[in-house]
Amino acid sequence: MTDFDPVPDQDAVDGVRDRWRERTDTFDRVYDTVLGVTESTSYAEIASIAACSPNAAKKHLDRLAEMGIVRADQGVQPAQYQRNDSYLEWQEANRLVEDRTVDELIDRVGELEARREEFVDQFGTDDPSAVSVFDHADHERVHERMDRLSEWHALERDIRLYELARQISQNNGHLIPA
Amino acid sequence: MTAPESGGQPTTGPPDRRTLRLLERQFSAEPIVEETVFDPNSDEPRELRVRLDDEQYPSKVTAGRLDCRWFTTGDFSFHYVESMASDERWECRWDRHPNAHNDRLHFHQPPAGNDTTDLELPSLHPRDVLSVVLAAVETRIEQWWDEVEATDE
Numbered sequence: 001m002t003d004f005d006p007v008p009d010q011d012a013v014d015g016v017r018d019r020w021r022e023r024t025d026t027f028d029r030v031y032d033t034v035l036g037v038t039e040s041t042s043y044a045e046i047a048s049i050a051a052c053s054p055n056a057a058k059k060h061l062d063r064l065a066e067m068g069i070v071r072a073d074q075g076v077q078p079a080q081y082q083r084n085d086s087y088l089e090w091q092e093a094n095r096l097v098e099d100r101t102v103d104e105l106i107d108r109v110g111e112l113e114a115r116r117e118e119f120v121d122q123f124g125t126d127d128p129s130a131v132s133v134f135d136h137a138d139h140e141r142v143h144e145r146m147d148r149l150s151e152w153h154a155l156e157r158d159i160r161l162y163e164l165a166r167q168i169s170q171n172n173g174h175l176i177p178a
Numbered sequence: 179m180t181a182p183e184s185g186g187q188p189t190t191g192p193p194d195r196r197t198l199r200l201l202e203r204q205f206s207a208e209p210i211v212e213e214t215v216f217d218p219n220s221d222e223p224r225e226l227r228v229r230l231d232d233e234q235y236p237s238k239v240t241a242g243r244l245d246c247r248w249f250t251t252g253d254f255s256f257h258y259v260e261s262m263a264s265d266e267r268w269e270c271r272w273d274r275h276p277n278a279h280n281d282r283l284h285f286h287q288p289p290a291g292n293d294t295t296d297l298e299l300p301s302l303h304p305r306d307v308l309s310v311v312l313a314a315v316e317t318r319i320e321q322w323w324d325e326v327e328a329t330d331e
Contacts, residue, residue: 004318006272006285006297012313016208020305023207035200036304038252049303088196096221129189133276139294142277146190150249151224153192158222 017051026052030060031069035088040073040080089161090175096165097173105166112159119152128152190275191251197304198223201246204308210234210316234319236326238263244315248304249275253282256311257291258318272297272311 020029029050037046047057061081064070068087073080096105120126133145171177198216205228206214212231216223230242245257253275260268271286273294285297299310 004270004288004314004321006270006314007299007310008313008317012317013309016309016313016316019208020204020309032200032204033303033305036197038194038250049301049305083196085196092195131189133189139277139279140292143275146275150190150192150247153190154222154224157192 021051026050026056027060030057031064034061034064034070034081035083037082038085040076040082042078042080044078046081089164093161093164093168096162097169100165100169102166102169105162105169109159109162109166112155112162116152116155116159119148119155122148123152128156189251190249190253192249193224194248194250195223197248198226198246201248201304201308202226204305205244205246205312208312210312210319230315235260236322238326239322242315242319244311252302254304254307256307258311258315272307274302 024032029052030046033046033050043058043061044054046061047054050057058079061070061079062072065072065081069084070081071084073082100108119128123131125131128149131149133142133149168175202214202216205211205226210230211228213229215227215229217225217227224247226246228244228246230244232239232241235242239260240263241261243259245255245259247255254273255275256272258270262268266289268289269286269291270288271291273286274283276282277284280294281296283297283299283302284294287293287295299307301307
């Protein structure tokens, strides 16, 4: 069989992008694109990923910014945008609230905190960012260590998210008590 | 996207939930995809498992899948695995993470994924990375059928 190319020719990549364009409208593509944008990015660049005109991208991005899903950096020219992580984290916390009681949320935090203790014991620190992934020269070992550290980072993030969910749940759906 | 530097070493950070959900929506709309599942579950997603439609492959290949991870640091891993009727595996991986041997962005070569080479991608946006990975897998499947036809003749 012929050699495998990790970056196939442009026609093949365009084929996948064309399918996306055919099944979505411009707003959907701008929305999909900006959800993957974590750094302030010009609307022209977002338009190029979303396969639409810069003007159309800007119109939809401004709308998404009004809705709170996107953060607009209007101070710069041309205007730049990125997803609004605080809004999206609140949305994630609300997902957790949907099917759970306050007690269930508190229990889950307890379980996750117990698992966190195992990492603290193993690495001898309570800060996952303080651990190096390079203690092992072997690439596969670096991967394994990265997986462990990422799991620890994920746990820390989950604990904070469940805590936020508990707060929302205890305040009857509000972030702050009525 | 810059990795957080701590103790002088970059780390990969927690999974990027928003990007994992974005990838899930994109993959599940693809004709080649049979099923998408979050591991361990949708509330605490670590990895997106994409099961490809086995009808798309010649009978030598019994299953194809893509395991996808994405981190808040912009690091990622797309692990493609074909399971063969002969019990063998054919696998490769598009990876972006700090390491001492290759560029942050690198590729684990098939058939075993042990050998790594540096990789260049036109864009690191998840939607663009997905397009490249999916196009590479689709090209691979076309090569499979070409080979089957060539053997039959």
